[in-house]
Amino acid sequence: MKIAFATLGCKTNQYETSLMCEDLRDGNDIIPFDQEADVYIINTCTVTHKADYQSRQLIRRAINNRKDAKVIVTGCYAERQIEELKALGAHAVIGNKGKNHISEYFNNIFDGKTDSVCHTDNNTIRCKATFNTVRTRAFLKIQDGCNYSCSYCIVPFVRGRSRSASLKNVFEEVKALIDKGYKEVVLTGIQLGAYGRDLNPKTDIVEVLKELLKIEGQFRLRLSSIEPQDVTTDLIELIKYNPKICRHLHLPLQSGDDEILKIMGRNYTSSYYKELILTLISEIPEIGLGTDIIIGFPNEKESNFQNTYNLLNNFPFSYIHIFSFSERPGTPIYGIKNNISFEKIKERSRILKLLSEKKNISFKERHIGRQLNVIVEDKIVSSGYLSGLSDNYIRLHIKTLRNFVGKVIKLRVKGFEDGLLIGERIINREI
Secondary structure (H helix, E strand, O other): OEEEEEEOOOHHHHHHHHHHHHHHHOOOEEEOOOOOOOEEEEEEOOOOHHHHHHHHHHHHHHHHHOOOOEEEEEEHHHHHOHHHHHHHOOOEEEOOHHHHHHHHHHHHHHOOOOOEEOOOOOOOOOOOOEEOOOOOEEEEEOEEOOOOOOOOOOHHHHHOOOEEOOHHHHHHHHHHHHHOOOOEEEEEOOOHHHOOOOOOOOOOHHHHHHHHOOOOOOOEEEEOOOOHHHOOHHHHHHHHHOOOEOOEEEOOOEOOOHHHHHHHOOOOOHHHHHHHHHHHHHHOOOOEEEEEEEEOOOOOOHHHHHHHHHHHHOOOOOEEEEEEOOOOOOOOOOOOOOOOOHHHHHHHHHHHHHHHHHHHHHHHHOOOOOEEEEEEOOOOOOOOEEEEEEOOOOEEEEEOOOOOOOOEEEEEEEEEEOOEEEEEEEEEEEO
């Protein structure tokens, strides 16, 4: 069979698509989504109206690509709108749990069956690594679900409560990757900082990192997005003193205004977040910090937005992800009247986008003249250039005829050329 995948949404969704791809690769051809396939598998997102719309568009595109193709829809949108997706032409609609059994549904649709599987909280975490084509970076989901109850967020309803993979399973998967030569493992989850709280005996993200540091070999560990409430003193200390843990954290803020944070149900104040950032940059000066912001939350006044802008402007974030508020049926905030115009949301988003670009350039400029260890990836961005990523999430480019793909090399940051941040190799410092 020729099978085509499409994925919307978060890194966890992308990770799960990779697992489904591996499950179906044997005996089948995985082809690009815009080609004629026998089966199209669409892994959806439902975090915003736009994500819902994009999911529906992908279904229509699949049908237009080939009228007699089979269409399987899974992911978070599939948790909410089974009948709607069937009406659009999906032959099978399965929830997030069903991704672990994609082969079964794949076979069922060719036997004339259609299946709908609703979400269940107690499904076992599948802890298996996915990776890119060269042995540089692997992704490993060690946690799923979320125990927080933000008023605007549909994720706990479609992903369930927090569940963790066993520490033994995580250790074995990471060790196998390192033994195969992978240089970086990214630990992912929906509420990554909740890892281990549901296990018996209980553990936490710090303990799993400590266990993984016992693995011999040259590698580094990166954490994906983690909630600010889940960043502990022990975690900061671990990052500070262990070069195998990347100096990079993505800490969703959502709003820098206490009034809005309270309505959002974020359970921290702007002062708490500021103190956390101050501690991080004091303890780990070169740390790369990213964040998420929601623009246009119901009745967000100009003063509320200004508080958010000021917080972001006063701290050295290396990037800012900006989202427009989108109400989700079933959430506590659903149905609340919002008097903010589309034009105002668009303007505030533009302002923060410019700030993000400024922050990103400033963060990179601070590193000019410094040395960074970079994992070179299989990505030639322009003639003669290879691209690599430092532990603190700076992308560097090196012009060389030598093949450093899959290797860790030490680079001195030179500066910008044609919009690219350039590094020069320090001779005889391949690591």
